[in-house]
Amino acid sequence: MNFELFVAQKYLLARQKQTFISVITLISILGVALGVAALIIVLGVMNGFSQNLKDKILGVNAHILVGSYEGLVQGYPELIKKIKSVSEVKGVAPFMYAEVMASGPGGVKGLILRGIRVQDAPVFELPKILIAGQIKKLEHNSSFPGIILGKELVSQLNLTLGSKVNILAPSSKRTSAGFTPKVASFELVGIFKTGMYEYDSSLGYISLEQAQKLLGIKSNGVSALEIRIFDVYKAPELAKKILKQIGYPYYTRNWIEMNQNLFSALKLEKTAMGVILAMIVLVGSFSIVTTLIMLVMEKTKDIAVMISMGATPNRIKKIFMFQGTIIGIVGTFLGYILGLGICFLLKRYQFIKLPADVYYLDHLPILLKSTDLILIGTVAILLCFLATLYPAKQAAKLEPAVALRYE
Numbered sequence: 001m002n003f004e005l006f007v008a009q010k011y012l013l014a015r016q017k018q019t020f021i022s023v024i025t026l027i028s029i030l031g032v033a034l035g036v037a038a039l040i041i042v043l044g045v046m047n048g049f050s051q052n053l054k055d056k057i058l059g060v061n062a063h064i065l066v067g068s069y070e071g072l073v074q075g076y077p078e079l080i081k082k083i084k085s086v087s088e089v090k091g092v093a094p095f096m097y098a099e100v101m102a103s104g105p106g107g108v109k110g111l112i113l114r115g116i117r118v119q120d121a122p123v124f125e126l127p128k129i130l131i132a133g134q135i136k137k138l139e140h141n142s143s144f145p146g147i148i149l150g151k152e153l154v155s156q157l158n159l160t161l162g163s164k165v166n167i168l169a170p171s172s173k174r175t176s177a178g179f180t181p182k183v184a185s186f187e188l189v190g191i192f193k194t195g196m197y198e199y200d201s202s203l204g205y206i207s208l209e210q211a212q213k214l215l216g217i218k219s220n221g222v223s224a225l226e227i228r229i230f231d232v233y234k235a236p237e238l239a240k241k242i243l244k245q246i247g248y249p250y251y252t253r254n255w256i257e258m259n260q261n262l263f264s265a266l267k268l269e270k271t272a273m274g275v276i277l278a279m280i281v282l283v284g285s286f287s288i289v290t291t292l293i294m295l296v297m298e299k300t301k302d303i304a305v306m307i308s309m310g311a312t313p314n315r316i317k318k319i320f321m322f323q324g325t326i327i328g329i330v331g332t333f334l335g336y337i338l339g340l341g342i343c344f345l346l347k348r349y350q351f352i353k354l355p356a357d358v359y360y361l362d363h364l365p366i367l368l369k370s371t372d373l374i375l376i377g378t379v380a381i382l383l384c385f386l387a388t389l390y391p392a393k394q395a396a397k398l399e400p401a402v403a404l405r406y407e
Contacts, residue, residue: 115211328384
């Protein structure tokens with residue numbers, strides 16, 4: 001162990017003559033620890049929200065969407081073959097989209113209706129979120145055509161499996177009074193739950209054939225094609241590749257583009273919270289300045305003796321820089337233990353519950369990223385190190401003759 005580090009440890013571990021300095025040192029360590037712990041917990045929660053939201057959005061929505069400038073996508077079987085020739089594509093499925101009204105014993109509610117083929121249900125990840133009923137009954141049901149609704153919507157309309165649901169949809173049938181709506185009856189054959197209130201309370205699935213009939217579409221056209229890919233983060237470049245493959249009059253949109261505002265807002269909020277909470281670490285590092293300045297004042301005689309015995313100003317400077325850095329490292333270490341411990345408890349026991357009708361999930365999510373943890377530790381120790389520069393410089397300027405004049 002070198003001389004500077006040895007003396008710095010002695011000053012920290014030895015019993016201080018002035019208890020006040022020891023208390024300030026403890027406050028400095030706790031300030032850094034609380035700042036680091038707060039950063040770990042808050043960034044973990046922000047990452048958890050972002051990842052949870054991303055998973056739920058991608059569980060219901062397309063990775064890439066293919067539409068047509070001419071309205072409906074016609075001749076989609078050939079189009080699907082072209083898209084599937086791209087190796088990174090996992091699955092492709094046609095669907096119809098419509099905004100309708102659903103009515104049941106519990107009242108009336110707006111509904112986003114999607115018409116799909118039963119064989120394409122895995123592309124829409126419907127089997128993963130289905131909690132009751134059967135998907136095959138969308139096309140093969142004995143009485144009314146089948147419909148699958150979200151858990152929250154089923155509850156709001158006071159429905160159960162087998163209940164009758166009336167759907168009011170716009171129709172292309174024109175009368176003297178204008179376009180008339182069309183009413184069709186369906187039987188509830190399935191219930192799904194995504195865990196996201198917005199989808200569970202306003203989304204429904206019927207067969208593609210029934211959707212075309214309900215909307216009065218006589219051709220075999222569909223609203224769009226949904227594409228699933230293996231690597232969701234390659235969606236922008238794959239969308240361009242697919243568009244090049246299929247050409248005009250089609251266009252593509254990817255999930256990043258469609259949800260850009262939402263994820264940009266989350267990223268900005270995470271950055272803002274990180275900067276605000278970093279101020280706690282900064283306050284802890286400023287208290288290190290106070291600790292070291294008071295320690296320099298207390299150890300004036302010791303510093304003068306060391307300089308008289310041949311210690312250079314640079315070595316004296318290093319003693320106090322080491323001391324402040326050790327305080328920062330200890331505080332950061334304690335902050336990691338506290339922050340990671342609380343995150344572990346939050347993730348395992350989920351004792352902080354959230355209202356599902358306000359937020360899109362019912363508990364506080366936690367996701368810790370190694371890059372965030374490394375950045376937090378690095379910034380905390382760097383701030384503590386910078387806080388040592390001024391008091392260490394002042395200690396190095398001390399003149400032995402002046403310090404020992406009255407001794």
